[in-house]
Amino acid sequence: MADGGSGDISLVLCGQAGQGIQTVETLLSRMAARAGYHIFSTKEYMSRVRGGMNSTQIRLSVRPVTAPVARIDVLVALDPEAVSHLRGRLSTDTLVLMEPRDDNSGKGDSQGIAIEVPLSDMAKELGSKVYANVIAAGLLAGMVKLPSKVVADVVRSAFASKGDEIVQNNLKAVRQGMDLVGTWPKDRVPHVDLAVDPHVAEQILLRGAEAVGLGALAGGCTFVSSYPMSPSTAVLTFMAQHAREFGIVVEQAEDEIAAINMALGGWYAGARSMVTTSGGGFALMTEGLSLAGMIESPLVIHLAQRPGPATGLPTRTEQADLELALYAGHGEFPQIILAPGNLHEAFECTQQAFNLADRYQVPVFVLTDQYLMDTYYNVDRFDIEACKVESHTVTADADYRRYALTDNGVSPRAVPGKGPGLVVVDSDEHDEDGHITEDLDLRVRMVDKRLRKGQALQESIRPPTLIGPEDYRHLVVCWGSTRQIADEALVALGRKDTAILHLSQVHPLHPDIERYLGAAENVILLEGNATGQLGKQIHLSFGMEIERRLLKYNGLAFTVEEVADRVKAMMD
Amino acid sequence: MDAKTYDMGPIDIAWCPGCGNFSIRRILMDALAELEVDPAHLVLVSGIGQAAKLPHYQKGHVFNGLHGRALSPATAIQTTDPSLTVVAVSGDGDMYGEGGNHFIHTIRRNPDITNIVHDNMVYGLTKGQASPTSRRGFKTPVQVGGVILEPFNPLAVAIALDAGFVARGFAGHREHTKELIKQAIQYKGYALVDIFQPCVTFNKLNTAQWFKEHTYMLDESHDPTDRQAAFARAIETDPLPLGVFYVNRDKTPFHQNTGAYDTDERPLSDRQPEASGLRRLMDTFACAPQDA
Numbered sequence: 001m002a003d004g005g006s007g008d009i010s011l012v013l014c015g016q017a018g019q020g021i022q023t024v025e026t027l028l029s030r031m032a033a034r035a036g037y038h039i040f041s042t043k044e045y046m047s048r049v050r051g052g053m054n055s056t057q058i059r060l061s062v063r064p065v066t067a068p069v070a071r072i073d074v075l076v077a078l079d080p081e082a083v084s085h086l087r088g089r090l091s092t093d094t095l096v097l098m099e100p101r102d103d104n105s106g107k108g109d110s111q112g113i114a115i116e117v118p119l120s121d122m123a124k125e126l127g128s129k130v131y132a133n134v135i136a137a138g139l140l141a142g143m144v145k146l147p148s149k150v151v152a153d154v155v156r157s158a159f160a161s162k163g164d165e166i167v168q169n170n171l172k173a174v175r176q177g178m179d180l181v182g183t184w185p186k187d188r189v190p191h192v193d194l195a196v197d198p199h200v201a202e203q204i205l206l207r208g209a210e211a212v213g214l215g216a217l218a219g220g221c222t223f224v225s226s227y228p229m230s231p232s233t234a235v236l237t238f239m240a241q242h243a244r245e246f247g248i249v250v251e252q253a254e255d256e257i258a259a260i261n262m263a264l265g266g267w268y269a270g271a272r273s274m275v276t277t278s279g280g281g282f283a284l285m286t287e288g289l290s291l292a293g294m295i296e297s298p299l300v301i302h303l304a305q306r307p308g309p310a311t312g313l314p315t316r317t318e319q320a321d322l323e324l325a326l327y328a329g330h331g332e333f334p335q336i337i338l339a340p341g342n343l344h345e346a347f348e349c350t351q352q353a354f355n356l357a358d359r360y361q362v363p364v365f366v367l368t369d370q371y372l373m374d375t376y377y378n379v380d381r382f383d384i385e386a387c388k389v390e391s392h393t394v395t396a397d398a399d400y401r402r403y404a405l406t407d408n409g410v411s412p413r414a415v416p417g418k419g420p421g422l423v424v425v426d427s428d429e430h431d432e433d434g435h436i437t438e439d440l441d442l443r444v445r446m447v448d449k450r451l452r453k454g455q456a457l458q459e460s461i462r463p464p465t466l467i468g469p470e471d472y473r474h475l476v477v478c479w480g481s482t483r484q485i486a487d488e489a490l491v492a493l494g495r496k497d498t499a500i501l502h503l504s505q506v507h508p509l510h511p512d513i514e515r516y517l518g519a520a521e522n523v524i525l526l527e528g529n530a531t532g533q534l535g536k537q538i539h540l541s542f543g544m545e546i547e548r549r550l551l552k553y554n555g556l557a558f559t560v561e562e563v564a565d566r567v568k569a570m571m572d
Numbered sequence: 573m574d575a576k577t578y579d580m581g582p583i584d585i586a587w588c589p590g591c592g593n594f595s596i597r598r599i600l601m602d603a604l605a606e607l608e609v610d611p612a613h614l615v616l617v618s619g620i621g622q623a624a625k626l627p628h629y630q631k632g633h634v635f636n637g638l639h640g641r642a643l644s645p646a647t648a649i650q651t652t653d654p655s656l657t658v659v660a661v662s663g664d665g666d667m668y669g670e671g672g673n674h675f676i677h678t679i680r681r682n683p684d685i686t687n688i689v690h691d692n693m694v695y696g697l698t699k700g701q702a703s704p705t706s707r708r709g710f711k712t713p714v715q716v717g718g719v720i721l722e723p724f725n726p727l728a729v730a731i732a733l734d735a736g737f738v739a740r741g742f743a744g745h746r747e748h749t750k751e752l753i754k755q756a757i758q759y760k761g762y763a764l765v766d767i768f769q770p771c772v773t774f775n776k777l778n779t780a781q782w783f784k785e786h787t788y789m790l791d792e793s794h795d796p797t798d799r800q801a802a803f804a805r806a807i808e809t810d811p812l813p814l815g816v817f818y819v820n821r822d823k824t825p826f827h828q829n830t831g832a833y834d835t836d837e838r839p840l841s842d843r844q845p846e847a848s849g850l851r852r853l854m855d856t857f858a859c860a861p862q863d864a
Contacts, residue, residue, distance in 0.1 A: 033859035157861070204857035218850055222840040223652060225644075242853060247843055249651055249832045254677035258644040261637060265617075265645025268635055269652035270841025281651075293639050378859050384850045393841075415841055416615050416633035416649070417656050424634040427620070435628050436636070 007062035009192055010071050011140055014086055015078025016053040017048055020133035024076070025056045027137040027154060027174075032060050035150045035380055036196035040065040040377040044556055047230070047314040053085040060144055066342060066377050066484035070559040073190060074143065076136055078119075095190055097139065108209065115189055117538045122176055131173040132291030134350045138177020144192045151178065204381050205522055208481075209370035211343040212302055214382060215350025215366075216274055216494045217246055220389035221300070223266035223273040224250040225259040227281055231370035232304035232313050233503045235276040256281040258301075260288030267297045268425060270393065270415035272354050276302040279321050280311065286328040289363055291416030293333030295425040296403070296411070296450065298357030298364075301325075302350065305369040307555050317370035321530035323535070325365045326507055332447065334454030337507035338462065339364040341483025345504050346372060349462075355390045360457045361410060367506065369528070371557040372481035396421025402434040405445060409452030454508070468499030474571055475520035479503040479534050482526055482558055489563035498567070504535060514542040524570050525549045526563065573608045577599040578630040584641075585629055587622060592743035592769025592780075596690055597626055599746055600661070603753040615658045617646040619671060622697050623663035623690035640670025643678040646685045651827045653839035654684065657757060661688040662748050664766075665695050668704040668724045675726070679733040679762055684825035686756045686763045691727065692771040693778045700774035710777055727806040730764050731799060731818050737763035738802065738818040743770070745814070755816065761825045768812075790815030797821070 011028075013021045024434050025041055032039045046052035057072075059065045072089050075082065077098040083090070090096070099115040104566040116140065123132040133154065141151045159167045181189060206214075212235050216224070223240045226232070240250040249271070253259035259275050266273030277285065282303050292299040303325055307318040308384045325337050336356055338349040346368065353364040396414035400421025404411045411432075416423045424434030429446060431437045467487055474497060478486050483502040490500055501516050503509070517523055517538070525546040530553040535546045548570045552558055578601040603613065614628035620639035627634040633656075635645050646660040660667075667675055667689045678687070693710070695701045701714045702707045704724035711718045730738045737759040741749030749767060756763035768787065770780040788811045795801055802818035827833055832840070855862070 015773070034861070036860075084588055122738040181618070201860035203859045204854055205859050207859040210857065214850070218847050219845055222843050223648065225648065244831050244834075245853075246845060246849060247832055247836050247840075249827075249840065251681075251830070253644070253652075254673055257641065258674050258677065261641040261644035262648040264637070265635065266840070267651050268616075268645065269649040269656070271837065272650070287638055288641075295635075295637075311750045373695030381854055384847050384854070387850075389844050405860070415653075417613050417839075418841075419654055420612050422611065422631065422633050426634065426636040427635065434634065436625065526731065 007194060009060050009067065009073045009144060009190070009194070010059045010069050011060070011074045011076070012055055012072045012086065013076045013078065013136070014053065014082035016051050017046065017054055018050040019078045020097070020130070021056050021078065023133040024137045024140070025058060027134065027158060028058055028348055029205060029376060030154045030158070031137070031141050031146050031191055032144070033153050034154060035105070035146050036198060036200045037061065037194050038064050038197060038200060038378055040067070040375070042068050042371065042375040042412070045315050045405065049341060053079070053081050055082070056088060060194055061198065064378070065488075066137070067488040068485070068557055068559050070561045071151050073368035074140070076137070076140065095188070096554065102281045106546065115184060115188060123173070126169055126173055131169060134170050134173040135177040138174035139180055141174070141182035142178035143190060144194060144206070148178065159443070163460055200378055202381070203378045205376060205378045206343065207361065207374060207376040208343060208346050208368060210238055212347035212350045212366065212368060213242070215347040216300070216354070217242065218347070218382070218387040219351040219354035220272045220383060221354060222248040223263065223271035224276070225253045225262035225273070226276045227253050227256045227259050229278045229281040231306055231373045232276045232278045232281070232302060233372055234301055235304070255478050256284035257288065260285040261291070262362065263299060264292055264295070264297050267299060268423070269418070270418070272300070272358070274300040274302060276304070277307045278304050278306050279324060282321070282324065282328070290329035290333075291427050291452070292363045293329050293331060293335070294427050296361040297425070298361055300353045300357050300364050300366065302366045302368065303443050305367065306371050307553065313555040315370065317528065317557050318553055318555065319369060320481070320530070320533065320553065322367065322533040325367060327432030333362070333450050334360070334457060335363045335365070336360070336457060337367055339367040339480035339506045340502055341465070341480060341502050341504050343377065343379050345381070349504060351387050355388070356457070356460060357391045358390065359410075359460070360453050361413060362453060362457065367480060369481050386516060396423060401432040403430060403432045403446065403449070405432060405449055408456040409449045410456060437557055447570060460506060462505040463510050464513050464516060465502045466499055466516060467502060469496055470497035470499070472497060472519070473521045474498040474524065475516065475522070475536070476500045476524045476567055477503070477517070477538070478526040479506050485560055487565055488560045489567060492560055492564040493568060503534065506537065508538060509541045513538065514544070516541060517542070517544055522571065523548065524567055526558070528552050528558065573605040575605045578606055578611060578632065580631060584628060586625055586655065586670045588660055588773050590772040591622070592692060592771070593623055593690060595625065595743040595746060596688070596691055596767055596769060597629055599743070599750045600659070600688065600753060601630055602809055603750045603757065603821050606750070607652070607754055607757055609657050609757070612779065613656055615649050615656050617649065617658060617660045619662045619666040620697070621663040621666045623661065624666055626661050631817055640666055641674065642666065643671060643674040643687065647678060647681060647826065650683050650685050651830065652841060654827045654833065656838065658685040658707040659688060659757070660685055662690070663703075664689055664691045664693065665703045666703045668726055672704070676729070679735045681826045682736060682823055684760055684762070684764045686753070686765065688753065689764070689766045690769055692764050692769045694771045694775040696771055703724045707777070719816055725806065726764065726766050727817055728803060731806050734822045735764055736761035736819060736820070736823045737816070738806075739764065739816045740766045740768070740812070740814050741796060742768040742787055744783065748789070748814070754818065759819070782828070786810055787812045789816050791812070792815070
């Protein structure tokens with residue numbers, strides 16, 4: 001049965017796009033967080049506006065939960081198809097809540113306990129079928145025994161802008177949902193005993209896209225130019241919604257080519273600029289990436305991965321664009337690729353991306369994915385005071401030379417109009433003044449200068465994070481959004497001889513990685529792609545071949561059980 | 573101010589002797605000098621091509637970017653610091669071919685920039701292929717049977733999109749073209765100046781003499797505030813009109829429309845996030861909001 005005494009329940013809502021799963025998710029998450037429970041939610045969805053079959057998992061727990069589990073304790077099937085959509089994850093312990101159907105469709109597929117809930121009829125009695133979602137939220141709130149006052153407060157604030165009548169109807173709806181639980185036979189209701197953690201009240205609840213957006217704002221981003229593309233659009237939307245408040249410009253460009261060239265113009269004139277995109281969109285930006293390399297412009301690229309090639313699976317997740325980011329630009333120039341592993345790192349990496357880009361005058365990637373973008377949980381507030389916008393620009397004197405040859409390759413960067421000197425940048429090979437040249441000796445000096453920045457930025461590489469015992473025998477190596485999943489899987493494994501090495505920077509690789517890998521008897525590579533792209537980089541950098549690979553590329557994120565089981569199988 | 577202000581001194585110029593680019597450069601320097609634009613507040617943005625090298629041959633800040641992409645950085649530069657005078661200058665292949673999509677959408681966006689297009693109806697740097705403005709029947713090593721595509725009409729497209737300032741000049745008419753450029757720079761919004769020029773090396777059809785014989789000056793009978801009349805003039809093909817086709821004084825430039833300058837005149841480069849604002853935004857994600 002649900003909970004099973006673990007103080008942790010997994011609720012899954014499943015139905016067609018347009019059936020309001022998002023509403024239930026938002027309401028229940030806010031209710032649970034306000035009540036003081038730890039909450040995690042993530043979703044998988046089809047690339048369509050209506051119909052299809054989407055699901056959202058919500059975990060409530062007495063302790064922090066930051067990863068998806070395969071287990072489903074309660075399934076709210078908003079559509080009869082839901083049961084077959086999730087069949088592989090249902091067990092005899094799963095409680096399935098579903099609409100009564102004349103033809104009994106769907107019902108027979110559930111292996112466990114099913115309770116019919118006439119959500120639609122109840123909603124119609126309240127005046128509109130739209131109330132079904134709020135009734136469902138009430139139902140789940142009742143099941144996990146959320147305080148009525150918290151439930152009502154959240155409903156009130158969620159619908160306040162729509163007028164008192166709507167608020168009252170929704171309050172009725174949520175109440176009805178909660179009351180319904182009391183009418184069920186006791187033995188069919190899951191036993192849930194979640195204790196409140198007072199610390200949650202001081203925390204924030206947000207998703208990956210918002211953490212990246214907050215990081216960009218804290219990083220001093222003042223210009224965003226992008227073209228919408230799932231799953232990166234949420235960052236563009238976030239920035240647009242806060243543009244006025246922060247006095248920044250957010251522009252939807254006509255295409256990704258314009259977007260990246262605008263961002264370079266922004267940096268040139270002194271605006272910390274960012275593009276947010278996904279694989280296909282980034283593919284269009286690659287000439288602009290190379291331009292950044294040549295004119296030595298800082299640039300921040302948020303690249304939210306989804307499965308390719310080409311259009312691939314537009315709304316799904318994957319970690320298969322590391323090599324794209326690494327090898328996209330023609331010619332040779334240094335760059336930095338960050339890959340945040342959780343919401344804190346999403347904020348921190350994005351914030352730091354702007355300082356790194358400014359300091360070394362290189363493109364900096366923040367490599368995320370659909371899973372991280374769409375995943376919510378409660379975390380400690382981000383430390384705004386610790387964020388410094390470190391500007392590295394200078395005033396151009398009359399004899400200013402944009403590409404002055406320096407020891408570490410970084411030439412002082414000036415902005416037009418901030419001094420008598422002229423700022424000349426050119427996509428052609430250029431002299432120290434920035435003017436076009438075909439002096440081939442100078443060409444060599446300029447290539448060497450640009451590459452020296454790659455040495456200079458070694459001092460700023462984010463070190464890998466070791467999670468678990470230092471005297472490990474088995475080491476699971478992962479990067480990007482899989483960090484928390486691996487973390488919980490390690491807890492589930494309960495072994496004292498196993499640790500995780502997570503990389504939040506995947507280029508250049510930190511030299512310590514070699515030592516960590518060398519100390520393990522058994523190294524297991526965990527990646528959300530088919531070819532082990534990080535593994536290839538590790539081989540290139542340290543000559544170490546990782547033979548045991550745990551790869552996933554069906555478009556879904558790893559689950560805790562999956563990682564635990566597969567890692568266990570690779571331990572002998 | 574004197575045109576010498578922009579003089580780079582003895583430099584190696586990659587243009588063919590007799591190229592129309594020389595006169596356009598001279599005209600641009602004269603126009604800037606008469607408007608007293610300080611080179612330290614002038615940004616010349618270009619793409620790739622022979623015309624796109626112009627920014628290297630006169631004093632000013634330079635952003636010589638990618639083929640076809642001049643308008644995108646130009647837009648961002650002007651939006652980041654509206655005190656700068658931003659001129660995007662390139663050839664017809666760069667602006668209308670490779671950069672065609674940006675040409676369309678930059679007009680819609682209406683940044684306060686001047687867009688000068690050297691229009692010689694041929695590709696120079698790649699040695700003589702057709703450009704988007706090449707006339708039908710124009711023979712080249714690639715268009716061996718002559719151009720079979722309809723020529724791109726930048727003025728008609730610009731007027732159709734309600735570009736705020738649309739003009740065409742001829743590199744051989746120094747005074748006239750200078751006045752067009754001055755008006756374009758002074759216009760508060762996107763301003764297009766398409767400039768006919770001969771290519772002495774690759775275009776033996778549209779020569780200086782040809783342009784003289786196949787163009788005429790718009791006179792007082794043309795009302796540039798009349799968009800329909802402007803469009804009618806823009807689709808004339810022979811002779812081709814020169815002058816200010818269209819002006820719309822009712823538009824506001826992009827940087828103003830973004831709202832970023834409503835209450836703050838500082839360029840974006842001088843802005844930093846306020847910790848109080850970030851904290852306020854973070855409060856909106858609070859697990860236990862203050863209204864609870």
